[in-house]
Amino acid sequence: MAEYRRLSINEVGDVTVVRFRDQKILDDLNIQELGRELSRLVEVENRKSLLLNFSSVQFLSSAALGKLITLDKKVKAANGVLKLCDIQPEIYEVFAITKLNRLFDIKEDEADALAAF
DSSP states (O other): OOOOSSEEEEEETTEEEEEESOSEEOOHHHHHHHHHHHHHHHHTSOOOEEEEEOTTOOEEOHHHHHHHHHHHHHHHHTTOEEEEEOOOHHHHHHHHHTTHHHHSEEESSHHHHHHTO
16 A cells, blocks of 8 residues: 555545544645545545545645545546545534535544445
8 A cells, every 4th residue: 555644544344534644734735745645545546435534634725625526526436435524613614615515425423424335
């Protein structure tokens, strides 16, 4: 498995659980690297069931949201499933304002999300 600088990867059954190493996802260079790492999971490692756990994330820029939208498209194109969980209320508000809470399948916690696969 490839080395990930921005992500922590665990397998739970056939679901790939992805945690973010950064509390603040704001810096453009880090976001570009994050996007490449997320894409690699789908395009190179052929992972079909992804769960993004946001428990450690306190700040998320709009550019990072763009990377999540791109990831969602790639996962769907590969006939995969993408779910998000453990999003802080302040960050969830951004998802709600941008109506991305309708695009993404967002669960309250990791156990709920895993049960929904």
